[in-house]
Amino acid sequence: MFRDRREAGRVLASLLGGYRGKSGVVVLGLARGGIPVAWEVAAALGVPLDAFIVRKLGAPGHSEFAMGALASGGRVVVNDDVIRALRVTPQQLRDTTEREARELSRREAAYRAGRPPVELAGKTVILVDDGLATGASMLAAVQALRDMDPAEIVVAVPAAPESTCREFEAIVEDVVCASMPTPFLAVGESFWDFAQVTDAEVSELLATPTVGIATARLRLAESPAEVIARCAVDAPSGVPPKEALDEIIGDARVVLIGESSHGTAEFYQARAEITKWLIEEKGFCAVAAEADWPDAYRVNRYVRGQGTDGSADEALRGFERFPSWMWRNTVVRDFVGWLRAHNASRRAENDRETGFYGLDLYSLHRSMQEVVDYLDNVDPVAAQRARERYACFDRTSSSDDGQSYGYAAAFGAGMSCERQVVDQLVDLQRNGLQYARRDGLLAEDDLFYAQQNALTVRNAEKYYRAMFGSRVTSWNLRDQHMFQTLTALRAHLGRSAEGEPTRIVVWAHNSHVGDARATEVGIDGQLTLGQLVREGYGEQARLIGFTTYSGTVTAATEWGGVAERKVVRPALNGSVEELLHEVDRPEFLVSADISRDAEEPLDTVRLGRAIGVIYLPATERQSHYYHVRPGDQFDAIIHLDRTTALEPLELTSTWVAGQTPETYPTGL
Numbered sequence: 001m002f003r004d005r006r007e008a009g010r011v012l013a014s015l016l017g018g019y020r021g022k023s024g025v026v027v028l029g030l031a032r033g034g035i036p037v038a039w040e041v042a043a044a045l046g047v048p049l050d051a052f053i054v055r056k057l058g059a060p061g062h063s064e065f066a067m068g069a070l071a072s073g074g075r076v077v078v079n080d081d082v083i084r085a086l087r088v089t090p091q092q093l094r095d096t097t098e099r100e101a102r103e104l105s106r107r108e109a110a111y112r113a114g115r116p117p118v119e120l121a122g123k124t125v126i127l128v129d130d131g132l133a134t135g136a137s138m139l140a141a142v143q144a145l146r147d148m149d150p151a152e153i154v155v156a157v158p159a160a161p162e163s164t165c166r167e168f169e170a171i172v173e174d175v176v177c178a179s180m181p182t183p184f185l186a187v188g189e190s191f192w193d194f195a196q197v198t199d200a201e202v203s204e205l206l207a208t209p210t211v212g213i214a215t216a217r218l219r220l221a222e223s224p225a226e227v228i229a230r231c232a233v234d235a236p237s238g239v240p241p242k243e244a245l246d247e248i249i250g251d252a253r254v255v256l257i258g259e260s261s262h263g264t265a266e267f268y269q270a271r272a273e274i275t276k277w278l279i280e281e282k283g284f285c286a287v288a289a290e291a292d293w294p295d296a297y298r299v300n301r302y303v304r305g306q307g308t309d310g311s312a313d314e315a316l317r318g319f320e321r322f323p324s325w326m327w328r329n330t331v332v333r334d335f336v337g338w339l340r341a342h343n344a345s346r347r348a349e350n351d352r353e354t355g356f357y358g359l360d361l362y363s364l365h366r367s368m369q370e371v372v373d374y375l376d377n378v379d380p381v382a383a384q385r386a387r388e389r390y391a392c393f394d395r396t397s398s399s400d401d402g403q404s405y406g407y408a409a410a411f412g413a414g415m416s417c418e419r420q421v422v423d424q425l426v427d428l429q430r431n432g433l434q435y436a437r438r439d440g441l442l443a444e445d446d447l448f449y450a451q452q453n454a455l456t457v458r459n460a461e462k463y464y465r466a467m468f469g470s471r472v473t474s475w476n477l478r479d480q481h482m483f484q485t486l487t488a489l490r491a492h493l494g495r496s497a498e499g500e501p502t503r504i505v506v507w508a509h510n511s512h513v514g515d516a517r518a519t520e521v522g523i524d525g526q527l528t529l530g531q532l533v534r535e536g537y538g539e540q541a542r543l544i545g546f547t548t549y550s551g552t553v554t555a556a557t558e559w560g561g562v563a564e565r566k567v568v569r570p571a572l573n574g575s576v577e578e579l580l581h582e583v584d585r586p587e588f589l590v591s592a593d594i595s596r597d598a599e600e601p602l603d604t605v606r607l608g609r610a611i612g613v614i615y616l617p618a619t620e621r622q623s624h625y626y627h628v629r630p631g632d633q634f635d636a637i638i639h640l641d642r643t644t645a646l647e648p649l650e651l652t653s654t655w656v657a658g659q660t661p662e663t664y665p666t667g668l
Contacts, residue, residue, distance in 0.1 A: 001520040001627040002605050004193040005033065005130050008158035009040025011604060012178050014224075015574065016126065016156060020045045024151065025124045027210075028052040030141060031107060032197040034129035035205050037158060041128055042210035049210045050118040051111050051202065052127065052145075054137040055100040060092050067093075069137050070100050072108065072117075075144030079136070111202050125150040131187030132160035132177075135167065142172060159190035178574060179607075182622055189523075224601035225582035231595035232588040238270025238546070238640050240589040245277060248593050248636045253540040254486070254533055255284070256506040258513035258634070260547050260577075261611035262323065263554030263563075266643045267546045268331035274544075275505050276338065279354050283503055286493060287339075288357045288486055290508035291327055293456050294366045295319045296358030297449055303339040303356050305347065312336040313649065321362065323613040325554055325563045325648035333649060357489055359482040359506070359529075364402040364460040365393070367453035371428065374450035378435045382427065389424045390457075392417035406464030421461045425454045448492045452485060459484075476527045479512060483532040501540075506533075510545045510634075511610045518632035519608070530633075545634040547609070549581040551643035554655065555615035565645040565658040566615050575607040576630050580639040591636035602631030 002008035019025050025047040029038025035051060042049035057068040059082065067088060068078035076097055083093065108117075125145060132138055138155060145153055152173035161184035165177040181190060188194040222230070233244045240248075249255055257274060259267040278284040289296055295318035301307035302315035309315040312333045319327040336356070343353040368390045375383035392415065393405055405417070432447050459481040466474040486504065493502040506513070508529060516528040533541045550570045554563050571577030579601070580590070592599040608628035609620075616623045630637060648655060 001523065001629075002158055002191050003603075003629070004191060005036035005158075005197070006040055007604060008130065008178070008191070009037040009128075010044065011574065011606075012037060012128070012156055012158055012176065013041045013044035015176050015178055016041060016045065016154075019047075019124065019126065019154070022124065024122065025126065026050065026118050026120060027126045027128060028118075028120075028141075028145075030054055030127070030129040030137060031111065032199070032202050033131075035202045036197060037130050038126075038128035039205045039208065039210065041126065041156065045126075046211055048118050049206065051108070051206060052141055053104050053107050053111075054141050055104050056137065057093075057096050057100060059086050060088060060096070062086070066134075066136050067096075069140035070097055070104060071140040071144035072104065073144045073147060074101070075140065075147060077136075077140040077143055107199070110199060111206055113203065113207065115206075120145065120148045120150050122149065122151050124152050124154065126154045126156055127172075128156050130158060131190060132157050132164045132168075133184070133187055135160070135164045138168070139171075142168070159187060160184070179627070192523075223582075224579055224604070225584075227597055227601050228580065228590050229583045229585065231598040232583060232585060232590045233594060234585065235270075235587050235589045235638055237273075238266050238587055238638050239273045240638065242277065242281070244589055244591075244594060245274065248544070248591055249278070249282065249542050251540070252542040253501050253503050254490075254506065254537050255504075255542045256508065256513040256530055256533060256544065258508060258510035258543070258545040260510045260545070260609055261553050261555070261568075261615075262326050262509060262613050263611070263615075263646045264546075264548060264551070264643045265331060265646045266548070266640045268329065268646055270546070270638065270640070271507060272331060272335040272338075275335070275507075276342075278503070278505050279339075279342065283352075284354065284505050285352050285502060286355045286357060286489060286504040288359050288489060288504050288506045289327070290360055290482070290512060291319070291358035292321065292360050292363035292366065293358040293452055293485070294363050294370050295321075295327070296356055299336055300356045303336060303343055304353055305340070305344060312340065316649070322560050323556065323563070324650070325646060326613065328649045329554075330647045330649065355493075357485075359485045359508070361456050361460045361463055361478060361481045362402065363453075363456060364405070364464065367456040367460070368393070370453040371424065371450055371457065374446065374453075375428075379431070382431065385427065386424055389420035390417075392420045402460055402464040403467065405461075406467045416465065417461055418465075421454075421458045425451075425458045428454045448488075452488065455484070455488075456481070472521075472524050472526045476525075479527050479529045479532065482508070482512070482529045483536070486529075486533070487536070509610070509612065510547075510608075511612075513543055514545055514628070514633040515543065518629040520627040542636075543634045544636045544638065545630070547577050547580055547637060547639045548643040549577050549639075549641045552645040552658070553611055553615055553643075554645040554648065555611060556613055557616070559614065561614075562652055563648050563655050565655050566617070567659050568611070568615070568643070569617050569620060571609060572607055572621060572625060575609060575625065576628065576637075577609055577639075579606065580637070581641055583639070585639075586642070587638075587640050589636055589638050592631055593635060599631055602637075603629060605629050608633070 027042035027049050029035040031051040031053045053072045055070045056066045059065045059067040067082045154174040155168045156176040158178045160177045162180040168175045257271045298318040299315045302309045316328050372386050463477045490502045512529045514530050516522040516531045530543045551568050553568050607625045
């Protein structure tokens with residue numbers, strides 16, 4: 001996604017850098033929408049700019065339906081199939097052409113204000129528009145230009161369907177498409193601001209020099225990578241200096257720390273070290289992870305010296321559901337061990353301990369069992385009611401699988417259990433105070449744990465039903481549940497002895513931690529935990545993302561598959577990761593909060609990579625990239641240029657063997 005046409009032009013110019021300094025280059029912008037894009041390209045390359053006007057020939061009675069196009073120079077291109085299908089007569093075609101020719105001449109005179117057209121014979125002509133759909137207007141322009149005898153023609157656009165770009169590759173010398181969205185709906189879908197360009201704007205841009213003294217500073221200015229290099233703070237092993245962390249985090253009460261994959265060791269290690277600092281120096285008293293509530297709560301009991309587990313490894317054994325390596329890995333095991341020791345020392349001094357909690361909602365059946373187990377201890381009659389309500393899931397699905405329940409409920413193959421889970425949640429909330437006061441049999445924490453399990457069951461039931469409907473709806477339900485759990489956790493933990501609000505650090509993927517409003521998915525109405533936290537807590541929240549350029553990652557090839565150690569391909573051109581790779585530092589932090597100069601390069605829309613528990617290198621662009629504005633997506637970014645795969649606690653021969661490095665793209 002591009003903010004507007006001017007930003008799209010700057011992105012396009014970065015892809016046309018090979019033409020900078022080459023003699024005989026001219027940029028033509030298709031008027032009107034292509035002119036703001038073309039001005040940025042011409043100014044960046046320091047070459048002349050002119051307008052090239054193409055007028056659509058609308059079919060009689062269907063003016064929006066093109067039967068051809070008329071280009072500067074008088075070249076007419078017609079679609080014979082359309083003319084035959086609509087039975088357009090030669091006279092109708094002449095009348096339409098003459099009318100559009102008069103408008104074309106008017107515009108050329110108005111735009112140039114008496115200036116002669118730029119000479120094109122023998123020149124390299126870069127033909128720029130704000131995007132392509134069918135490509136009819138661009139095709140008319142290319143065919144008209146051929147009559148003017150240029151040395152070569154380059155078609156450059158910010159957005160177009162891949163098929164259209166491939167068609168032009170066969171008829172011009174070079175094609176540069178900054179993005180090829182899939183599916184391609186319309187050119188305007190690639191822009192946040194796609195307001196119509198006026199004649200006055202075109203005239204003003206054409207009158208603004210793109211060569212000479214006016215653009216010397218622009219051409220000699222620092223590149224985005226050079227600006228970031230000047231603003232970056234070294235972060236050995238991904239851990240910035242305490243001074244930089246303190247400047248970014250300040251007095252924030254909720255800090256979200258991301259990861260651009262669920263299987264990168266350095267992300268986990270750096271996040272753990274930053275979290276230790278937050279706990280020891282900033283008084284954070286909870287780690288809330290993108291993990292299932294009951295499994296994480298078992299770890300919480302262990303780190304607080306409770307439960308029956310004798311080691312961190314044992315405490316993590318609750319994480320059995322795919323992908324177990326997200327939490328059953330060496331880095332998390334070591335952090336859990338550290339947190340238990342830290343809490344023991346705090347307990348000895350009567351200081352506040354730090355807990356470990358889960359925010360996710362996949363634990364449908366496990367959470368149901370935890371609710372029943374809790375009620376068995378405090379209210380056997382209520383426990384029986386809970387069993388009867390939750391038995392609904394046994395009647396709708398024969399497996400311990402939320403997806404199979406959701407499929408059956410969504411498509412009418414089984415009954416919905418919505419009413420039963422809502423009734424159970426209300427029942428537990430209504431009687432909760434009574435349970436907590438009853439002879440002190442159970443701590444308040446146990447009641448909170450049970451109520452959150454009941455809430456998880458309610459939200460998981462809704463989520464699994466939504467899975468087979470809108471992708472956005474199911475995603476939003478999940479992130480809204482995580483925010484709801486985070487909010488409930490803050491309220492439960494209360495305030496510290498000093499009267500300050502609870503401080504919590506969140507561990508989740510970049511795609512949850514980042515603000516959706518700064519990504520292309522936000523256009524579809526998708527929410528993220530990061531957005532909800534910013535909206536809910538304002539300046540009390542901080543979002544930190546991690547990125548990498550290449551290396552290895554632990555991931556599966558399909559859902560439920562075995563953990564593999566895979567090679568991560570070098571980041572794509574035009575991506576955030578490629579930009580940070582060009583900084584030529586192995587590990588660093590960049591944030592506009594530390595240096596305002598970093599704001600501009602981080603404000604440009606670029607591709608951002610997101611590897612989840614599945615990694616599919618063969619379809620990497622479609623499967624793992626989306627457009628982002630990194631400066632708005634995060635408050636700070638930590639980049640580790642080359643990273644390694646996270647080591648699961650249960651090693652398999654497949655993981656140990658690893659993946660044979662590819663020689664992409666040649667395959668040799």
